[in-house]
Amino acid sequence: MTFSSAPVVSVKQTTIYQEGNAVLNDINFDIEKGEFVYLVGRTGSGKSSLLKTLYADLPLLQGAIRVGDINLKNIKDSRVPHLRRRLGIIFQDFQLFTDRTVAENLFFVMRATGWKERSKMKSRLSEVLIRVGLGSVSTKMPHQLSGGEQQRVVIARALINEPVLLIADEPTGNLDPEVADGIHKLFQEINNSGTAILMATHNHQLIKDYPGRVLKCTSGKLQDSKLESFDLTESV
Template sequence: MIRIAKLHKNYTVDGRSITALNDINLQVSKGEIFGIIGRSGAGKSTLLRTLNLLERPTQGSILVDGQDITKFDDADLHRLRQRVGMVFQHFNLLNAKTVAQNIDFPLKLAGQYTQHQRSERVSELLELVGLSDQRDKYPSQLSGGQKQRVGIARAIANSPQLLLCDEATSALDPETTQAILRLLLDINQKLGLTIVLITHEMQVIRTLCDRVAVIDAGQIVESGDVADVFLHPQHAVTKSLVAENHPLDLDILSQAGRAPGSLLLRLTYVGAATYQPILSQIASQTKAQLAILQGTIARIKNTPYGQLLVELTASAQETEQVFSLFQQMQVRHEIIGKGAN
């Protein structure tokens, strides 16, 4: 649905050219939830805003359904923005209007619907986001989570094909964040809506997204399926972001007392292997000793996965046998430390 090629964005500040985006190349498939993650100032907001030309790129192309939107005139741009909804970090609701009036506002601006059609659409959206009993309240009477639900309903009022989410949960508490993420996932599944979101929280990516791109200093440094990027990060920035939500405490590397010649392993397994008695099977087939130091079983969106930090004590021959069994069981192993020699 979206193809970004050789995208650059420069600003001029005090006579100096500042690069915000540098040679961005990305593709987003129809119906997927695509996340863009990075630190503050990395360029993720600028990149997101180029998708509806709130920020015009300096050079490069952005194809949406095969059309290069960077070449759109004002009329084309108006039509594009009716097909692209946007959810903001701080809600951006109209405080003098009720919940229903806020949701009705983009329908009224479109000028394509009768008042009856608009009223029916507002009721439909209120039910979708779980706010049917709040329609006549004003934003000041709502919680943060309720305000964001109104923002989401307003963003999809005109039945857009693409929804952009600009740090949509960063102003919310953890429980409310999970509720909003579940709502976005529900909308994606029910409406087949393509969602592109930006965040600085890996937990949001892990919960919601199908694929992710990591941006740093205006460049995409890593991208791929969320499970691959989250479980096997390659770039230093990605490793740092993952570490903030990583379930394994690698400080154990500095602890003394491990057996001489032992190996400290990180084991990762995804899908059906998550619930298999992997270590029991290895213990029954080899003489190797495996001690569990730390571990977790969780999910990346709909995919279960497990990670264990284990200490392996075995001879060289037994170690090779264990590694071979890991491969057969579709368990990825990484040697991240060694015991005292």
């Protein structure tokens, strides 16, 4: 089975498993550099299991997946950190260390992914915080920030290693609509700079406001089309 060197993600004839059960069968899709792709579907339809397979939290048991230059079939544990340096992963529940400042949260990720020089770490920290609109919060604790600001810190953390793909799992699910819209605009800006984004979401109003390609998990299959081809009411 061959892959083009172009796609950021290539999934071929893959079945996704969760706890031994097939939740998505024989799925095929590519994500190109700079694409913005939504992942929708009912709870339990396989969205999170697909994302977890892409970042090797679940094993790839059937089919072929390549993320960047990394083949996920039988990936060794020692290669998983390298894979995750190629990705930026953003969760709904932030997963920030509550006993550390914003800077310390980001420095932790840098050290874990091989950064050594303090001066370069400080420079990169400043760059990513400015990019997400939080240039003055590095010394604050997470509890001193609003929910929207905490999510921006999480996005900054995901951008540390200049990933080829951002994977976002319900990133605005805990935010009010106005704040969620601001976060989505930030994702659009990041995407416009060339970073591919795969976002799982139940927020169909955001998809309508910012139309794009949609992957829909339904009845064990993955449909791939533009927004207007889908009845999103079936994806709640």
